[in-house]
Amino acid sequence: MSTQTALKAETAAVEIKHFINGEFVAGSGGETFDNICPLNGEKLGVIHKATKDDVDAAVSAARAALKGEWGRMPTAERVRLLYAVADEIDRRFDDFLAAEIADTGKPKSLAAHIDIPRGAANFKVFADVVKNVPTESFFLETPDGAGAMNYAVRKPKGVIGVISPWNLPLLLMTWKVGPALACGNTVVVKPSEETPMTTALLGEVMNAVGIPKGVYNVVHGHGPDAAGEFLTQHPGVDAITFTGETRTGEAIMKAAARGVRDVSFELGGKNPAIVFADCDFDAAIEGTMRSVFANCGQVCLGTERVYVERPIFDKFVATLKEKAENLKLGHSDDPETNLGPLISEEHRAKVKSYYDKAAAEGATVVTGGGIPEMGDLNGGWWVEPTIWTGLPDDSAIVTEEIFGPCCHIRPFDSEDEVLKLANDTPYGLAAAVWTGDVSRAHRVSRHLEAGIIWVNSWFLRDLRTAFGGSKMSGIGREGGVHSLEFYTELSNVCVKL
Numbered sequence: 001m002s003t004q005t006a007l008k009a010e011t012a013a014v015e016i017k018h019f020i021n022g023e024f025v026a027g028s029g030g031e032t033f034d035n036i037c038p039l040n041g042e043k044l045g046v047i048h049k050a051t052k053d054d055v056d057a058a059v060s061a062a063r064a065a066l067k068g069e070w071g072r073m074p075t076a077e078r079v080r081l082l083y084a085v086a087d088e089i090d091r092r093f094d095d096f097l098a099a100e101i102a103d104t105g106k107p108k109s110l111a112a113h114i115d116i117p118r119g120a121a122n123f124k125v126f127a128d129v130v131k132n133v134p135t136e137s138f139f140l141e142t143p144d145g146a147g148a149m150n151y152a153v154r155k156p157k158g159v160i161g162v163i164s165p166w167n168l169p170l171l172l173m174t175w176k177v178g179p180a181l182a183c184g185n186t187v188v189v190k191p192s193e194e195t196p197m198t199t200a201l202l203g204e205v206m207n208a209v210g211i212p213k214g215v216y217n218v219v220h221g222h223g224p225d226a227a228g229e230f231l232t233q234h235p236g237v238d239a240i241t242f243t244g245e246t247r248t249g250e251a252i253m254k255a256a257a258r259g260v261r262d263v264s265f266e267l268g269g270k271n272p273a274i275v276f277a278d279c280d281f282d283a284a285i286e287g288t289m290r291s292v293f294a295n296c297g298q299v300c301l302g303t304e305r306v307y308v309e310r311p312i313f314d315k316f317v318a319t320l321k322e323k324a325e326n327l328k329l330g331h332s333d334d335p336e337t338n339l340g341p342l343i344s345e346e347h348r349a350k351v352k353s354y355y356d357k358a359a360a361e362g363a364t365v366v367t368g369g370g371i372p373e374m375g376d377l378n379g380g381w382w383v384e385p386t387i388w389t390g391l392p393d394d395s396a397i398v399t400e401e402i403f404g405p406c407c408h409i410r411p412f413d414s415e416d417e418v419l420k421l422a423n424d425t426p427y428g429l430a431a432a433v434w435t436g437d438v439s440r441a442h443r444v445s446r447h448l449e450a451g452i453i454w455v456n457s458w459f460l461r462d463l464r465t466a467f468g469g470s471k472m473s474g475i476g477r478e479g480g481v482h483s484l485e486f487y488t489e490l491s492n493v494c495v496k497l
């Protein structure tokens with residue numbers, strides 16, 4: 001069995017193969033594409049392109065595993081194996097860290113504190129859910145007095161198609177694979193073409209801990225007319241879970257309609273942060289710095305619209321400017337680095353187009369707006385952290401998801417006004433509220449059209465809670481018991497006594 005070499009950033013010719021039925025295999029079409037490091041634009045290696053036949057082989061392997069040892073496995077054994085997956089990710093922490101950094105260019109400090117630990121946590125939390133969550137039962141009185149017993153049974157949905165994005169590759173892929181496997185399903189994963197490494201590496205972990213072959217499969221390639229679409233259109237896929245852009249979600253939903261397959265979508269956002277004058281100012285600044293600039297602004301839950309109550313507007317803008325100008329852009333390995341590059345040349349061009357649009361619309365460019373000089377890293381896809389004020393509420397800068405290290409700040413004068421502003425978006429993913437008034441915190445949160453609202457915090461994650469967006473930000477909720485609704489079929493058994 002060929003094994004995927006441990007993916008190290010310094011390995012120049014890493015060949016990323018598909019992982020099908022427990023084996024790393026080349027694509028049947030013999031085609032590959034380059035894997036480029038966003039830090040410096042250098043080639044990391046090549047990625048195999050899946051053909052329809054490769055995707056068909058992966059779906060067949062997943063189906064066979066459902067009918068084999070995995071489908072017959074007692075829950076307790078499945079739970080033990082998922083904990084073993086988490087422990088093996090922890091044991092190979094440095095390999096996952098090197099792979100994630102190579103693929104994304106993100107600071108090592110960020111990947112080490114968020115991306116990789118969550119890879120392990122996402123298996124443990126759902127192993128615990130399936131071990132401990134009861135199902136319902138009802139006793140029915142019947143006319144003959146004997147009664148009837150009703151009880152619910154949860155069964156795996158089957159073969160789950162998992163399509164994941166490039167911003168938090170391991171975290172977001174395992175956020176889907178964890179519950180899918182915990183509920184007894186099998187998966188075929190199509191990671192982003194930008195960031196295949198940690199998804200590939202997880203195949204080694206699955207083999208090492210003894211997850212039966214065919215339970216976890218990985219196919220690589222792009223989306224349209226490629227691996228992504230071949231997977232969503234495959235009739236052997238029972239349900240599709242997807243994280244990515246809203247417009248991609250629309251395309252996948254069309255594919256899922258054929259065969260009436262269920263979907264779970266985590267899509268785009270244009271999230272507001274609302275800062276009241278009575279907030280803990282330093283905490284609001286620290287939290288907004290993270291929600292705007294973390295992961296180079298490439299977080300779906302991130303803030304791109306900041307609304308600040310007028311009495312503290314000038315002070316807030318000046319302080320955020322000073323902090324943004326102190327952000328250190330640099331090499332992933334430098335412990336001082338707190339801002340990495342954008343994921344690709346294409347994405348940098350998209351973000352830069354918004355920078356140029358803002359300037360053309362007459363925005364006040366509080367800081368940034370350009371491409372920084374990065375010396376030996378000039379080959380990477382860098383942009384300056386950027387803050388604007390002064391744009392109209394209907395500007396594309398204020399209404400469209402940019403997905404970069406930037407935000408627009410606007411003053412407001414009343415709670416009613418800021419709720420209207422915050423909710424004036426086709427998205428409904430996340431929001432942050434900064435205030436010292438507890439009643440106001442609860443009142444404003446309840447009126448925000450978002451799936452996830454943080455008060456005096458951001459990206460504080462309890463994995464048992466419901467996670468997902470409303471409106472154009474998604475379909476369904478995952479997290480804790482909520483994931484069971486998507487990853488299992490619920491039956492009711494009624495026994496006449």
Ligand SMILES: NC(=O)c1ccc[n+]([C@@H]2O[C@H](COP(=O)([O-])OP(=O)(O)OC[C@H]3O[C@@H](n4cnc5c(N)ncnc54)[C@H](O)[C@@H]3O)[C@@H](O)[C@H]2O)c1
Nearest residue numbers: 165166191192222223228229244245248251266267268300
């Ligand atoms: N709501 C969330 O939790 C969440 C989390 C992370 C990212 N996102 C969103 O994802 C976007 C950034 O990620 P991205 O650029 O990778 O998104 P994307 O939609 O371009 O791609 C996501 C994945 O979908 C695949 N894909 C693309 N077109 C497809 C098609 N027609 N059929 C099947 N698969 C297809 C891609 O290959 C990739 O694997 C942003 O909009 C961000 O808001 C949302």
Ligand SMILES: N/C(=C\C=C\C=O)C(=O)O
Nearest residue numbers: 167175298299300301461
């Ligand atoms: N789904 C999650 C994060 C999403 C981040 C978006 O970029 C999570 O923390 O579980």
